[in-house]
Amino acid sequence: KENMFMDAFLKVNQDINSTFSSVVGGNSWLELENQEDIFSAGVRLIVQFPGKPRRESTSLSGGEKTMAATIFLLALQAIKPSPFYLMDEIDAHLDAENTDRLSRILEERAQKNQIIMVTLKDSTISRVDQIFGVYPKNGVSQILKYKYPKRAESNKIPV
Amino acid sequence: KENMFMDAFLKVNQDINSTFSSVVGGNSWLELENQEDIFSAGVRLIVQFPGKPRRESTSLSGGEKTMAATIFLLALQAIKPSPFYLMDEIDAHLDAENTDRLSRILEERAQKNQIIMVTLKDSTISRVDQIFGVYPKNGVSQILKYKYPKRAESNKIPV
Amino acid sequence: VFIKKLEIYGFKSFGFKNTILNFNDGLIAVTGPNGSGKSNVLDAIMFSLGENSPKALRVDKFQSLFHDTYGRANKLVRVSITFDNKDRGIPVNADHVTLTREIEGNAGDSQYYLNGKRVNKSTLTELLQVVVAIPAKINIVQQGMITRISELNSEERRKIIEDIV
Amino acid sequence: VFIKKLEIYGFKSFGFKNTILNFNDGLIAVTGPNGSGKSNVLDAIMFSLGENSPKALRVDKFQSLFHDTYGRANKLVRVSITFDNKDRGIPVNADHVTLTREIEGNAGDSQYYLNGKRVNKSTLTELLQVVVAIPAKINIVQQGMITRISELNSEERRKIIEDIV
Numbered sequence: 001k002e003n004m005f006m007d008a009f010l011k012v013n014q015d016i017n018s019t020f021s022s023v024v025g026g027n028s029w030l031e032l033e034n035q036e037d038i039f040s041a042g043v044r045l046i047v048q049f050p051g052k053p054r055r056e057s058t059s060l061s062g063g064e065k066t067m068a069a070t071i072f073l074l075a076l077q078a079i080k081p082s083p084f085y086l087m088d089e090i091d092a093h094l095d096a097e098n099t100d101r102l103s104r105i106l107e108e109r110a111q112k113n114q115i116i117m118v119t120l121k122d123s124t125i126s127r128v129d130q131i132f133g134v135y136p137k138n139g140v141s142q143i144l145k146y147k148y149p150k151r152a153e154s155n156k157i158p159v
Numbered sequence: 160k161e162n163m164f165m166d167a168f169l170k171v172n173q174d175i176n177s178t179f180s181s182v183v184g185g186n187s188w189l190e191l192e193n194q195e196d197i198f199s200a201g202v203r204l205i206v207q208f209p210g211k212p213r214r215e216s217t218s219l220s221g222g223e224k225t226m227a228a229t230i231f232l233l234a235l236q237a238i239k240p241s242p243f244y245l246m247d248e249i250d251a252h253l254d255a256e257n258t259d260r261l262s263r264i265l266e267e268r269a270q271k272n273q274i275i276m277v278t279l280k281d282s283t284i285s286r287v288d289q290i291f292g293v294y295p296k297n298g299v300s301q302i303l304k305y306k307y308p309k310r311a312e313s314n315k316i317p318v
Numbered sequence: 319v320f321i322k323k324l325e326i327y328g329f330k331s332f333g334f335k336n337t338i339l340n341f342n343d344g345l346i347a348v349t350g351p352n353g354s355g356k357s358n359v360l361d362a363i364m365f366s367l368g369e370n371s372p373k374a375l376r377v378d379k380f381q382s383l384f385h386d387t388y389g390r391a392n393k394l395v396r397v398s399i400t401f402d403n404k405d406r407g408i409p410v411n412a413d414h415v416t417l418t419r420e421i422e423g424n425a426g427d428s429q430y431y432l433n434g435k436r437v438n439k440s441t442l443t444e445l446l447q448v449v450v451a452i453p454a455k456i457n458i459v460q461q462g463m464i465t466r467i468s469e470l471n472s473e474e475r476r477k478i479i480e481d482i483v
Numbered sequence: 484v485f486i487k488k489l490e491i492y493g494f495k496s497f498g499f500k501n502t503i504l505n506f507n508d509g510l511i512a513v514t515g516p517n518g519s520g521k522s523n524v525l526d527a528i529m530f531s532l533g534e535n536s537p538k539a540l541r542v543d544k545f546q547s548l549f550h551d552t553y554g555r556a557n558k559l560v561r562v563s564i565t566f567d568n569k570d571r572g573i574p575v576n577a578d579h580v581t582l583t584r585e586i587e588g589n590a591g592d593s594q595y596y597l598n599g600k601r602v603n604k605s606t607l608t609e610l611l612q613v614v615v616a617i618p619a620k621i622n623i624v625q626q627g628m629i630t631r632i633s634e635l636n637s638e639e640r641r642k643i644i645e646d647i648v
């Protein structure tokens with residue numbers, strides 16, 4: 001049981017390392033609270049943003065928490081693959097730079113898994129493969145579907 | 160005690176009515192769950208967005224909840240004036256139209272009370288009286304202050 | 319495996335017609351004004367996959383899932399989800415796997431159909447194991463919940479990894 | 484009454500110098516990149532007004548309020564808030580009212596100063612009644628909390644109005 005756990009732990013940790021350092025810069029990793037007796041304590045998520053000291057994920061800012069949490073979630077894929085992800089406005093509290101980083105992370109991940117995300121941001125929409133517009137008509141939801149030549153900024157969404 | 164409560168209830172309700180219908184359209188109001196015995200039950204907040212059926216505030220969408228909650232909070236001012244408001248990224252889940260509506264509500268309210276709000280949105284920033292930029296330098300927060308000729312879209316924030 | 323199609327009938331803000339979304343693989347955005355029904359699309363997916371908690375579907379009780387813009391006349395809620403299964407990720411020998419969940423009448427029980435055949439929910443456990451990372455449901459992040467995930471305490475985080483293993 | 488000035492020393496991400504914000508009346512925006520210290524500005528205001536819950540100040544314990552970018556050397560946290568009081572909204576006979584709160588040493592108690600004079604927190608109740616809508620603190624909405632307010636149940640909503648009256 002301990003070996004299986006450690007095996008999973010190292011895989012998730014590896015994925016967090018590589019995604020965080022390649023897209024955000026700095027580094028992020030998992031730490032066992034008690035190496036001698038793993039199951040008697042927990043697992044910390046440590047994050048170091050570029051130019052800042054290392055911190056536990058619980059004492060980050062709102063936007064920093066979003067980035068750390070998304071990378072942790074996607075890293076769990078290494079031990080439990082899911083065929084799809086559903087994400088509802090996870091970019092809401094991100095500044096422009098982190099919104100862009102998030103898009104890059106999701107773009108890369110979407111080559112392996114389908115990702116359906118709700119977003120209100122044009123910059124996020126400009127990098128996706130497919131867009132669905134939802135709008136209300138007399139209180140009833142209607143769906144509009146349009147292709148989007150990737151990154152074609154000029155192709156504003158028809159409303 | 161009952162009279163005092165009802166007096167406050169009617170004032171808050173009046174403020175919710177007028178702000179919601181003038182800025183958002185539709186209407187919003189408070190309802191007593193038990194008119195005969197006020198303190199044995201609660202107070203519902205009912206919201207009707209333009210073109211939609213009336214709903215309790217608990218079954219609205221994320222953005223609709225933000226609008227209903229902000230208007231309710233500001234309406235409490237009618238019974239308990241506060242010299243200032245602090246609001247941290249309350250516009251995060253709003254679409255462009257509601258972001259604009261929110262700005263109008265806050266602009267009007269700021270004539271009477273100081274409002275300090277954290278926001279990441281340019282459209283919100285373009286309507287304020289004063290802007291403070293916060294940025295990190297070696298992990299330490301620095302403050303930049305700039306005047307902003309109201310609504311001068313061209314005057315992009317110096318970074 | 320990926321979600322190829324979603325058909326929604328009478329579920330929350332979706333009306334009394336079959337509203338269809340044909341998905342590709344890859345990265346998909348769902349956008350639109352506040353209150354248009356974006357989160358309800360995700361709720362519909364969760365409903366079709368057997369979600370039984372009203373709170374997770376963001377309603378007070380199951381009756382509130384019935385579309386109610388024209389009064390409570392509606393008596394049917396139905397959501398069908400079709401997976402592309404060419405890679406046979408789901409243990410069913412078919413290129414497409416369609417799971418349908420419907421509730422008739424306000425107090426009715428849910429009926430499940432797999433590729434058109436009526437089935438018992440308990441027979442779907444293997445399929446659901448594959449498509450939803452049960453029990454943590456780590457592949458579904460609802461509106462406003464993303465920062466909560468990094469506020470987990472260290473025990474909770476250990477448990478997530480432990481449960482998966 | 485409005486907040487005229489805020490001076491922050493050694494509080495969270497603010498360093499070992501007096502960081503000053505001079506506010507006007509009206510509508511003020513605080514903006515900047517993620518993790519720059521925007522929410523910490525609001526936390527500093529709450530701290531100066533006597534907030535004693537670490538959770539409300541978004542830290543695990545009070546020691547974590549001490550600026551720590553250069554290791555735990557720092558031994559002083561101080562925040563001063565100055566109100567414009569020309570309308571005498573605060574029951575103090577002065578055009579400006581400055582409230583200072585400081586903590587020395589990691590385990591120290593808070594010291595409060597009113598216009599430079601050391602005071603006991605209990606003497607500040609009247610002033611705090613005016614500036615912070617105690618107990619509900621309805622004039623302070625922290626990050627991510629706005630939708631929670633419309634998810635209050637009807638009893639909680641009644642109680643907010645009842646408490647104020």
Ligand SMILES: Nc1ncnc2c1ncn2[C@@H]1O[C@H](COP(=O)(O)OP(=O)(O)OP(=O)(O)O)[C@@H](O)[C@H]1O
Nearest residue numbers: 220221222330331352353354355356357358385386
């Ligand atoms: N049973 C129902 N019948 C009809 N409409 C419903 C029902 N349940 C919920 N709604 C309505 O559906 C609308 C859309 O909700 P949803 O949460 O999907 O919006 P959204 O597009 O995610 O918006 P936001 O951007 O604000 O998060 C809401 O206005 C809500 O009141």
Ligand SMILES: Nc1ncnc2c1ncn2[C@@H]1O[C@H](COP(=O)(O)OP(=O)(O)OP(=O)(O)O)[C@@H](O)[C@H]1O
Nearest residue numbers: 061062063495496517518519520521522523550551
């Ligand atoms: N005691 C401390 N010493 C130094 N830095 C700290 C301390 N406590 C918190 N911080 C750091 O302060 C930074 C800013 O936090 P804050 O929550 O104010 O950011 P923010 O500007 O609101 O960002 P966001 O837009 O993401 O919400 C964080 O990176 C956090 O790690």
Ligand SMILES: [Mg+2]
Nearest residue numbers: 220221357461
């Ligand atoms: Mg939504």
Ligand SMILES: [Mg+2]
Nearest residue numbers: 061062522626
């Ligand atoms: Mg913040």
